[in-house]
Amino acid sequence: LVRGPLVEATADSVLVRVPNVARFLVRAGSPVRLERERGLSDKEIECFLHGPVAAARAVLDGQLPLRGAAVSVREAAVLILGHAAAGKSTLAAALAMRGHALLADSLAIISGDGDVGPAVSPAQSRVILWPDMVRELGLDPAAGEIVRPSIPSRAFALGPEPETARVGAFVVLTAERPRRDPELSRLEGHEKFQPLLGLRWHLQVVEGLGLGSEQLEPMARLAGAAPFFRLRRPSRGSARELAELVEGLVP
């Protein structure tokens, strides 16, 4: 029903094919079936299992997987949403280095509505950083684990052990129209809905399988569950400053 370059889907299954790495078949309610290229270790497929494959499972399970990081600040989950290369992982790492628990690096899955409302459970225990951000954050490059031997990013375990946290705030991080200093502004009404619509995982699959309308209600609940902020970051050198701003968003 849906055929993309690396992801194909039918009504009840998603196939993620990463050439030279593995094929991952995800079916609702079943373990992931995996065919890996000869000689590849578990470590080398982990980034795919915990990213696009886990996101595919969430879609099939009727959850709402968002492209973003999440950090627990004073027991509230702060979701850091944004497009690729917006700086989400760097900000999450900076917050973790200030003592906040990392819930997710690239895939934030919103779990159901219990007594506390929408919540984020720990999904990714490490944050993947590129060499320039490792330097900016003052981390020891040797402490990072290889993600794939052919790419220069490294995975770091940072911050305390996480626990499921209710959604406390959304931060839409953007590097567009960079200014000298960070700019924080509150989003209201449809401005809150736009990032949720555009930053869902596997949009091609969601739209292709007609699941878009099923995600509208949870998105509407989320939009009303916590305040939304747009954080416009300067072009470089601001992770610590941004982390302080984000800490201030949770009472």
Next chain:
Amino acid sequence: VSGKTVWLASYPKSGNTWFRAFYSTWATGAEVDLGDMSGGIIASSRSGFDSIVGVPSSLLTPEEIESIRPRVDELIAAEATEALIRKIHDGYTEGPGGEPLVSTSATRSAIYIIRDPRDVAISYAHHEGMDVDWGVRRLASRGAAGRRGRGGLSPQFRQRLGSWSEHVRGWVDVTPFPVEVLRYEDFVSAPVATFSRGLRSAGLDGVDEASVAAAVERASFARLRDAEARDGFRESTGPDRPFFRRGQAGAWRDELSLDQAARIEAEHGEVMARFGYL
């Protein structure tokens, strides 16, 4: 596959954004909004790729990304209902498997914007915060990729520019689809006629002198510079480096040394002569 893509191709700092701003205000009739211009995503967009492919490009190698890019072009073109103008700075070159970096089956045609390389060298160096000698060397750098990444994750993939001459020859001589070549200098001296040629080559309807002249006025360089100063522009590389700087043709006469001009002419003389720059 739908051949709806019209590539708006150029070497960096050659007038590509100016054309997009013009096209945008011509198509909408509204004032130029640098944050929301018409047309499809740039060919090297990381976020566009990630959203369509479903596997983050940050987990893929540059070669893996380049082998998938033509499929992304095809999915984008399949969604288009009419000609879709998309910006590209990559040269017309091959990806790792020998397939062109852009999908030819998703392509209708291209508009290629060329600018005097002596002006490009200055503008490109300024854009990157480098000195003019860097610009001169950069234009001569054969097979080179754009300065993206620098040890980090950039919003755009590496752009396979090649040298300035390689870039021109690739888009003008090698492409298997129609290409309309427009000179930056003609946008400056005869904007209505030159922008009209571009629109007509893309097969767009409603290209009349009055609408083009009004759009030319709304997308004048002075207005674009004012809009950037007021609202900012994502393609600026720093607060002290405005994207829209001088917008002149022939400014190299004030800003290049004789030696720098001579080096550009020695490297690119053949292509420069062909397009009336020597």
